[in-house]
Amino acid sequence: MPDGSLxxxxxxxxxxxxRVHRRVYTDPEIFExxxxxxxxRAWLFVGHATQxxxxxxxxxxxxxxxxxxxxxxxxxxxxxxxxxxxxxGVKLVAERQGNRPRLVCLYHGWTFDxxxxxxxxxVDEGCAPGFRLCDFNLAKAxxxxxxxxxxxxxxxxxxxxxxxxxxxxxxNIDDIVDRAPGGEIALDAGxxxxxxxxxxxxxxxxxxxxxxxxxxxxxxxxxxxxxxxRREGDDEGAKVxxxxxxxxQWKQRRSYAVGYGHxxxxxxxxxxxxxxxxxxxxxxxxxxxxxxxxxxxxxxxPRMHNSLLYPNASFMGLNMHIRVIKPLAVDLTxxxxxxxxxxxxxxxxxxxxxxxxxxxxxxxxxVQSDDLEAFGRAQTGLRSRQTEWVDISRGLGREEPVxxxxxxxxxxxxxxxxxxxxxxxxxxxxGQFRAWLDYMRVA
Amino acid sequence: xxxxxxxxxxxxxxxxxxxxxxxxRFREWMALYTEDGAYWxxxxxxxxxxxGQASLFYDDLELMRTRIDRLEHPLIHVQxxxxxxxxxxxxxxxxxxxxxxxxxxxxxxxxxxxSFVMVEYRxxxxxxxxxxxxxxxxxxxxxxxxxxxxxxxxxxEAAFEAIAVPF
Numbered sequence: 001m002p003d004g005s006l007x008x009x010x011x012x013x014x015x016x017x018x019r020v021h022r023r024v025y026t027d028p029e030i031f032e033x034x035x036x037x038x039x040x041r042a043w044l045f046v047g048h049a050t051q052x053x054x055x056x057x058x059x060x061x062x063x064x065x066x067x068x069x070x071x072x073x074x075x076x077x078x079x080x081x082x083x084x085x086x087x088x089g090v091k092l093v094a095e096r097q098g099n100r101p102r103l104v105c106l107y108h109g110w111t112f113d114x115x116x117x118x119x120x121x122x123v124d125e126g127c128a129p130g131f132r133l134c135d136f137n138l139a140k141a142x143x144x145x146x147x148x149x150x151x152x153x154x155x156x157x158x159x160x161x162x163x164x165x166x167x168x169x170x171x172n173i174d175d176i177v178d179r180a181p182g183g184e185i186a187l188d189a190g191x192x193x194x195x196x197x198x199x200x201x202x203x204x205x206x207x208x209x210x211x212x213x214x215x216x217x218x219x220x221x222x223x224x225x226x227x228x229x230r231r232e233g234d235d236e237g238a239k240v241x242x243x244x245x246x247x248x249q250w251k252q253r254r255s256y257a258v259g260y261g262h263x264x265x266x267x268x269x270x271x272x273x274x275x276x277x278x279x280x281x282x283x284x285x286x287x288x289x290x291x292x293x294x295x296x297x298x299x300x301x302p303r304m305h306n307s308l309l310y311p312n313a314s315f316m317g318l319n320m321h322i323r324v325i326k327p328l329a330v331d332l333t334x335x336x337x338x339x340x341x342x343x344x345x346x347x348x349x350x351x352x353x354x355x356x357x358x359x360x361x362x363x364x365x366x367v368q369s370d371d372l373e374a375f376g377r378a379q380t381g382l383r384s385r386q387t388e389w390v391d392i393s394r395g396l397g398r399e400e401p402v403x404x405x406x407x408x409x410x411x412x413x414x415x416x417x418x419x420x421x422x423x424x425x426x427x428x429x430x431g432q433f434r435a436w437l438d439y440m441r442v443a
Numbered sequence: 444x445x446x447x448x449x450x451x452x453x454x455x456x457x458x459x460x461x462x463x464x465x466x467x468r469f470r471e472w473m474a475l476y477t478e479d480g481a482y483w484x485x486x487x488x489x490x491x492x493x494x495g496q497a498s499l500f501y502d503d504l505e506l507m508r509t510r511i512d513r514l515e516h517p518l519i520h521v522q523x524x525x526x527x528x529x530x531x532x533x534x535x536x537x538x539x540x541x542x543x544x545x546x547x548x549x550x551x552x553x554x555x556x557x558s559f560v561m562v563e564y565r566x567x568x569x570x571x572x573x574x575x576x577x578x579x580x581x582x583x584x585x586x587x588x589x590x591x592x593x594x595x596x597x598x599x600e601a602a603f604e605a606i607a608v609p610f
Binding site (some may be wrong): 219362 | 495
């Protein structure tokens with residue numbers, strides 16, 4: 001039993017191969033450590049370049065609890081700077097998004113370029129002797145990494161190299177972006193936001209949990225055992241239940257863990273050749289014109305369902321979206337969901353995806369709302385001290401190594417081992433806690 | 444506007460609609476909509492279209508039916524126990540519809556503006572929603588039917604805890 005202290009041994013005692021101590025979800029001190037050691041170090045998703053198309057464009061977001069700006073500088077480059085005036089600490093920009101060629105602090109008028117350079121301060125004759133503008137530029141995220149327009153940042157100058165961290169998940173990002181006939185997507189279709197009274201890890205675990213679906217989402221499953229017709233040109237969809245039991249097709253799904261806490265679940269095999277509608281056929285034609293029939297067929301056979309880029313982002317291919325997890329407190333979490341627009345696909349196809357996402361992932365959706373109920377009730381249940389441990393042992397010892405995809409093998413550094421299990425197993429949850437320990441045990 | 448449908452009838456219609464929601468008579472609520480009707484709650488202020496942009500709700504009749512099937516399902520966890528709600532609707536103004544039908548908004552006879560507050564209670568938590576709503580109504584053989592109900596919450600862009608019942 002953990003003795004309660006949070007030195008590295010105390011932290012290691014919270015995570016065992018098949019169970020974790022309830023404190024990892026409930027202890028405010030551990031949450032503070034997570035903000036420092038995990039969210040203060042890890043690569044975090046910030047935004048997509050299409051959210052700031054023109055010079056002066058910005059979005060505001062938070063990395064851990066630190067307010068940041070993603071901007072488009074005058075030279076066309078994308079920057080990530082801390083949203084905090086270097087004078088008295090005021091948050092520079094309050095809006096979610098907009099365009100400002102100069103960022104002017106509301107308090108004393110200090111004026112910055114979108115790359116964070118301090119340009120001028122009012123009443124400069126009053127500045128202290130030796131005051132230099134260049135000493136007061138906005139703090140920058142020490143490291144930035146970009147893959148296919150997706151911008152990630154680390155708030156630590158050292159740590160895992162971006163290329164190593166992203167390598168095992170590049171194919172998962174490609175799996176979505178390649179579906180655009182021109183190979184480019186945009187995050188410009190609005191945003192869903194929800195909040196729940198639970199620990200952030202409940203969301204990262206749930207993303208790769210195929211075990212809960214037939215039970216948590218029983219109220220959305222139709223008579224045929226299918227949740228919804230989820231895709232343009234496909235009225236069938238994946239069978240979730242067979243009568244009262246989990247459908248055998250659902251049980252065939254797999255999950256994968258690839259180190260760094262990353263992982264994904266595979267799709268149920270769907271009838272791709274039978275997929276057709278006027279809109280879908282138009283889209284398929286556009287994709288074939290762009291990449292050829294063979295490549296198009298491969299792209300149109302989705303292999304991944306939900307992919308987690310640990311710790312703060314997931315990419316879902318089925319109803320295409322990017323999800324960002326924002327921990328607010330040990331028992332409070334915000335989530336933002338951006339619909340993915342495939343540039344060059346028929347407008348009706350993108351509209352269909354957006355409508356589906358309303359139904360599955362809005363705060364008022366049919367699916368996500370029941371997950372939120374589960375997260376809130378888990379947080380309440382974990383107040384119980386009579387049962388100290390949370391079980392994550394499904395499939396422990398049954399996972400098997402598989403050949404690493406080429407994209408991993410060609411990355412710098414040692415390629416991590418890819419492990420596979422049933423999607424109803426808790427392999428990917430265990431993988432998250434291994435990564436959690438790697439971040440958390442180091443002071 | 445039909446002479447038979449006067450302002451007091453329109454007010455009574457809007458109040459009755461709110462009561463059907465508060466009494467969880469969802470099937471009867473859905474029956475107020477025309478076959479081409481839709482219920483829309485944008486996820487952003489001044490959102491111009493439900494197509495290609497995220498919305499909290501955009502239910503045509505088929506989706507509305509699915510939503511209500513779920514609200515009646517014994518395993519809807521987010522409504523176990525169910526919410527209790529009360530609507531207060533006011534500031535009703537009626538205007539004749541001058542613009543013609545569009546692909547996004549079918550033909551209607553009148554547009555009714557109102558404001559509302561909905562208080563919801565569930566599991567020891569009480570929360571409040573408020574907003575402006577617009578009903579585009581059609582006179583179907585002397586009975587009012589909803590062609591479009593658009594609800595603009597004052598905090599439409601907010602991060603919400605789970606929402607299960609329509610406003």
